[in-house]
Amino acid sequence: MPDNYKDYTDEEKKQIVEFDKKMSADNEKLIGLFGAKKLKDMSLPAFYTFKNGLMYSHRDFDVFMERLNKHEKSAIVSGFNPSASIHIGHIGVFDTNLFFQKEYGMDIFVPLSDDESYVSGKIKDQKDGLVNSLKLIRSLIAYGYDKNKTHFIIDQIYTNIYNLAIKLSRGITMSEVKDVYGYTNDQNTGLHFYPAIQSAHVIFPQTLGIRNILVPIGPDEDAHIRVSRDLAPKFGYEKVAVLHSRFMPGFDGDSKMSKSKGNAVFLLDDEKAIKKIVLNAFSGGRASVDEHRKLGGIPEIDISYLYLKYLFLDKDEAEKLYDDYRHGRVLSGEMKKLLLEKVLERTEKFKENYSKVTAKDIKKSIMVNEEIDLDSVIEKLGIFS
Numbered sequence: 001m002p003d004n005y006k007d008y009t010d011e012e013k014k015q016i017v018e019f020d021k022k023m024s025a026d027n028e029k030l031i032g033l034f035g036a037k038k039l040k041d042m043s044l045p046a047f048y049t050f051k052n053g054l055m056y057s058h059r060d061f062d063v064f065m066e067r068l069n070k071h072e073k074s075a076i077v078s079g080f081n082p083s084a085s086i087h088i089g090h091i092g093v094f095d096t097n098l099f100f101q102k103e104y105g106m107d108i109f110v111p112l113s114d115d116e117s118y119v120s121g122k123i124k125d126q127k128d129g130l131v132n133s134l135k136l137i138r139s140l141i142a143y144g145y146d147k148n149k150t151h152f153i154i155d156q157i158y159t160n161i162y163n164l165a166i167k168l169s170r171g172i173t174m175s176e177v178k179d180v181y182g183y184t185n186d187q188n189t190g191l192h193f194y195p196a197i198q199s200a201h202v203i204f205p206q207t208l209g210i211r212n213i214l215v216p217i218g219p220d221e222d223a224h225i226r227v228s229r230d231l232a233p234k235f236g237y238e239k240v241a242v243l244h245s246r247f248m249p250g251f252d253g254d255s256k257m258s259k260s261k262g263n264a265v266f267l268l269d270d271e272k273a274i275k276k277i278v279l280n281a282f283s284g285g286r287a288s289v290d291e292h293r294k295l296g297g298i299p300e301i302d303i304s305y306l307y308l309k310y311l312f313l314d315k316d317e318a319e320k321l322y323d324d325y326r327h328g329r330v331l332s333g334e335m336k337k338l339l340l341e342k343v344l345e346r347t348e349k350f351k352e353n354y355s356k357v358t359a360k361d362i363k364k365s366i367m368v369n370e371e372i373d374l375d376s377v378i379e380k381l382g383i384f385s
Contacts, residue, residue, distance in 0.1 A: 012298055019253075019301040026219035026247050027056045034222065035059070036244060047099045049245070052318070054092045054310045056246040057219070059229070064241035067212045068104060074212040075205045076100055077240065079111040079198075082132035083122035086139050087264040088343065089248045089257045091311060093216045096243070098144050100214070107210070108145060111153045111161075111201035112136055119190030126156055127381075134383045137362045139267070142353035147365040153201065157377065158367045161200050164207060169196035171234040172227065180223050199228035206237045213240040219247055220256075248310065253282025253303050265343060267350045274347060278304070278340045284325075285332025293328040302332070304339040312342040359384050 008016065030036035036057045043065070044050040068074045078097050086094075100106045114129030116122075123129050133154045141147050155161050177183055177192050202225060205213055215225055222244065229239040250256060250263030257264035265277050284298030284305070299305040299322050309318040321338075324330040359378050368374050378384070 008298070016298065016300045023247055023249065023306075024056070027244055030219055030222050030244060031057055034226065036222070036242075045099065045103075047096065047103075048314070049092050049096045049099075051315060052310055054246050055096065055216075055243055057244040059225075059242040060239065061214070061241050061243055064212060064214050072212045073210050074104070074214070075107045075109060075210045077109045077111070077202050077205065077213055077215045078217075079113060079201060080136055080140075081117055081122070082112050082114050082129055082136055083117040085259070085266050085268065086136070086143070087257050087266045088307065088311070088346075089250075089264065091346075092245050092248070093218070094140075094143055096216050096245075101146055101149060105149070107205070108150045109153065109201075109205055110137075110140065110145075110150060111155075111198075111204075113155070113194075113198070113201075115155045115190070115197065116194050119188055119194060130154065130156060130377070131381050131383065134362065134378065134381065137366065138357045138383065139350075139354060141357050141361055141365070142350060143267075144353075145365075147361055150365045152362075152366045153204070154366065155197065157369065157372050157374070159369055161197065161204065164200040164204060165193075165197040168199050168203070168231050168235060169193065171231045172196055172199075176227070180227060195224070195227050198224050199231050202228040202240055203232055203235075203237050206232075211238050213238070214243060215240050216243040216245065219244045246310070248307070249303065251277050251281040251303055253301070265347075267347050268354065269347065271344060274343060275340060278343060279333075279336050281336055281339070283332040283335070285335075289331060292331055296328040297325045297330070297332060297335075299325045302335060304332075304335045308335075308339050308342065312339070 031038060036059055038057050039050070039055055039061065042062045049055045064074070076097055078093065097108055101108055112133040114126065114133050117129050118126050123132065137152050140150070153161060172195055174192065177195055181195065183191050202215060217225065222242065225240065225242050232239050250258065250261060251265065252261070252263040255261060255263065259266070263277070265274050281303040284300065284302035286292035286295055286297065302325070305321065305325060308321065313321065321330065325335060363374050363378065366374060
């Protein structure tokens with residue numbers, strides 16, 4: 001370390017510990033209370049989300065990789081709620097999905113839970129759910145998902161999924177649903193039934209003969225997969241493997257990313273909106289330039305540094321930036337501008353790709369009932385008009 005390196009004060013250490021607890025609390029809860037394991041003591045893929053610790057914990061990932069490396073046909077299930085849009089916080093899981101798709105030629109199944117959005121009141125009606133789902137499919141293909149090896153499931157136009165849900169529903173009791181999800185008697189029956197549908201999404205590839213399944217998720221989604229893992233053996237299916245990403249906070253440094261909170265960067269946002277969010281991100285900088293040059297910043301709690309570290313820089317680059325920021329050679333404003341540059345580069349490329357995706361592209365990868373005319377549905381909804 002340089003001679004002028006200064007250790008953190010007790011107060012700064014307390015800040016770091018509290019921030020780190022917030023960042024890893026969900027993952028540690030899964031490990032401490034629900035039997036998940038940290039990603040260690042195993043051979044991990046040579047991909048950035050594993051190298052830098054963005055992928056944090058798992059269930060049976062070692063078993064999944066062993067079977068995959070023996071060339072067993074495998075797949076990923078990675079769902080999305082169509083009441084939301086893609087933001088920067090999603091790209092770690094997306095990039096991990098695409099790594100497996102490109103490296104192993106793996107199929108990816110993407111359930112878009114339009115029905116859950118409806119029964120939970122996140123959208124006005126089912127038409128909204130369908131429109132949002134089709135827009136998300138366009139976004140995911142623009143992001144890089146292979147339209148020939150990605151299979152999108154929108155339940156209202158692939159209602160076959162409900163047959164599997166009905167089959168699985170006999171294995172779930174109301175007591176379990178209330179215990180896991182906290183639902184009460186005054187909430188609608190659609191919510192109480194939805195765990196069976198979500199389990200059907202997770203198990204579905206096994207009905208096609210693909211039994212080695214990986215589900216990459218955020219730590220807050222683990223309860224859904226625990227239900228499906230409990231159900232699977234009751235009906236002759238296998239428990240899916242689970243990969244938990246590290247929780248990434250909103251740009252305010254305090255809470256989950258959300259449009260309503262104004263703390264998220266969405267991939268289709270314009271440059272002005274992105275600048276406003278990134279340049280106002282929570283920082284570990286000091287009150288003045290002179291103080292920052294003298295004492296150095298606190299990268300462990302700096303949102304811009306954390307996003308650069310986990311999503312945009314390799315290990316050597318992240319370590320150098322850490323050292324420069326810690327010793328006052330890089331200012332907070334400079335850190336934010338570096339992140340802004342990386343984010344704009346990513347979002348501009350995404351928007352360019354988005355503009356090129358056609359109705360033919362999305363149609364190719366959507367699973368539908370035989371009687372549904374998908375061309376007519378897409379044209380009627382005006383997704384590309």
